[in-house]
Amino acid sequence: MEPLLAIKNLHAEYRSGSSISYALNGVNIEIMPHEVFGLVGETGAGKTTTALCTLNLLPKDVGRITQGSITFKGRSILDTPERGMIGIRGKEIAMIFQNPLSSLNPVFTVGEQISLVFRAHERISKKEAEARTEELLKMVGILPDRINDYPHQFSGGMRQRVGIAAALALNPDLLIADEPTTALDVTIQAQILELMKELQNKRSSSLLMITHNLGIIAEICQRLAVMYAGAILEVGQVRDVFTNPAHPYTVGLMGAIPDLENKRETLSYIPGNVANSQMLPSGCKFHPRCQHCMDICVREAPPLKDLGNGHSVACWKCEG
Numbered sequence: 348m349e350p351l352l353a354i355k356n357l358h359a360e361y362r363s364g365s366s367i368s369y370a371l372n373g374v375n376i377e378i379m380p381h382e383v384f385g386l387v388g389e390t391g392a393g394k395t396t397t398a399l400c401t402l403n404l405l406p407k408d409v410g411r412i413t414q415g416s417i418t419f420k421g422r423s424i425l426d427t428p429e430r431g432m433i434g435i436r437g438k439e440i441a442m443i444f445q446n447p448l449s450s451l452n453p454v455f456t457v458g459e460q461i462s463l464v465f466r467a468h469e470r471i472s473k474k475e476a477e478a479r480t481e482e483l484l485k486m487v488g489i490l491p492d493r494i495n496d497y498p499h500q501f502s503g504g505m506r507q508r509v510g511i512a513a514a515l516a517l518n519p520d521l522l523i524a525d526e527p528t529t530a531l532d533v534t535i536q537a538q539i540l541e542l543m544k545e546l547q548n549k550r551s552s553s554l555l556m557i558t559h560n561l562g563i564i565a566e567i568c569q570r571l572a573v574m575y576a577g578a579i580l581e582v583g584q585v586r587d588v589f590t591n592p593a594h595p596y597t598v599g600l601m602g603a604i605p606d607l608e609n610k611r612e613t614l615s616y617i618p619g620n621v622a623n624s625q626m627l628p629s630g631c632k633f634h635p636r637c638q639h640c641m642d643i644c645v646r647e648a649p650p651l652k653d654l655g656n657g658h659s660v661a662c663w664k665c666e667g
Contacts, residue, residue: 348379348380349421350377350378350379350418351378351379351380351382351419351420351520351521351553352376352377352378352401352417352418352419352521352553352555353376353377353378353416353417353418353419354374354375354376354377354397354400354401354415354416354417354418355375355415355416355417355418356373356374356375356414356415356416357371357373357374357375357397357400357412357414357415357416357417358371358372358373358374358412358413358414358415359371359393359396359400359405359410359411359412359413359577360410360411360413361409361410362409362410362411363409366625367625368624368625369577369624369625369627370393370396370410370577370624371393371396371397371400371415371577371578372393372576372577372578372627372632373415373577373578373579373648374393374397374415374574374577374578374579375579375651376397376572376579376582378521378553378555379553380520380553381551381552381553382553382554382569382570383544383547383553383554383556383567383568383569383570384553384554384555384556384568384569384570384571384572385556385557385558385563385564385567385568385570385571385572385585386555386556386557386558386571386572386574387558387559387560387561387564387571387572387573387574387600388559388573388574388575389559389575389621390559391621391624392574392575392576392577393574393576393577393578394525394557394558394574395445395525395526395557396410396577397557397574398442398523398525398555398557400412400417401417401419401424401440401523401555402424402432402435402436402440402442402523403424403425403427403429403432404436412425419435419439419440419521420439420520434468437464437467437468437514437516437517437519438468438517438519439519439520439521440519440520440521440522440523441513441514441515441516441517441519441521441522441523442514442522442523442524442525443507443510443511443514443522443523443524443525443527444510444525445525445526445527445529446529447498447503447506447507447509447510448498448499448503448506450510451498451506451509451510452498453497453498453499454497455497456494456495456496456497457484457489457493457494457496457497457498457501457509458477458480458481458484458494458495460509460513461480461483461484461509461512461513461516462476462477462479462480464513464516464517465479465480465516465517468517469517477494479516480494480512480516481494483512483515483516484509484512486512486515486546487508487509487511487512487515487542487546488508488542489505489508489509489512502535503531503535504531504535504538504539507527507528507531507535507539508539508542510527511527511539511542511543511546515546515550518550518552519552520552520553521552521553521554521555522547522552522553522554522555523554523555523557524543524554524555524556524557525557526557526558526559527539527543527556528540528558528560528563529558536563540563540566540567543567544567554567556568561589561600561601561604562604564585565585565589568585569584569585570582570583570584570585570657571583571585571588573588573594573596573597573600575596575622575632575633576621576622576624576627576632576633577624577627577632578632578648578661579651579661580594580596580597580633580660580661580662581593581594581596581597581658581659581660581661582651582657582658582659582660583654583656583657583658583659584656584657584658587656587657587658588658589601591658593654593658593660593662593665594633594660594661594662594665595633595637595638595639595662595664596617596633596636596637599615599616599617600617602614602615602616603615603616603617617636618636618638619635619636620636622635628645629645629646630643630644630645630646630647630648631644631645631647631648631649631661631662631663632648639664641663641664643663644663647663648661649661649662649663652665
């Protein structure tokens, strides 16, 4: 089966004056049709930049893709002109943003904003768009009589439901969720995740879940990629990576998760600081913090090595 989305050797950077931040450094990701794929990493790892590149939405004045390719349904995203991307965004690839209060327009009602999605891509009347908007709101648990309310009149969880409704309006093949539960309390997080799972199963679309929360990955995803300093360090089935992490960084992330059955006075941690994107280390980007660092780790960046069963890791320790 051909992947729905294929990102290969993707490099991207941000420029501000004379300074350059190397946000992506050879990202490789494949997402299959109907798959729920997780992208996990610390703040600043390059997760959101990867999503923006997929939609060709890097800010033109400061951001640019310097190398690599992005293929969606066999078409090159990077070679598609802006007019063509307008037809793809929202209709074939949709995105749920991290902060719904900033992604929703405060001067338009939620109904107007969702109706606009329909009318931008389909030739339908205003009345028909409003009727379909009411159906969408009802589907995500919002009463139709709130169609004329403004974003500030909703709670954080309800605003996120509006964002999900807008993203699902045209039944896209790929839905990108960028930290969709970060600003919500635990109870609302669970409700939003359950809603997303239910809608994804019902509509059979693919989902890219971007998060730093390993609990969300375990709850909703089938495969995941672990990202650090703009590079993919490990990819595999969620069960395989959680039970048998191969990369020292992944091992450190797993060790920092509290375990209710194993009572420990202190949690393990990864020493050192996150790599500075403006002054990235040579070779493996994780080597300054790795207890298994060897000479080759300083000199060369390791390729992703297949460990079997779709489990791959970029680590020289695993090459032997």
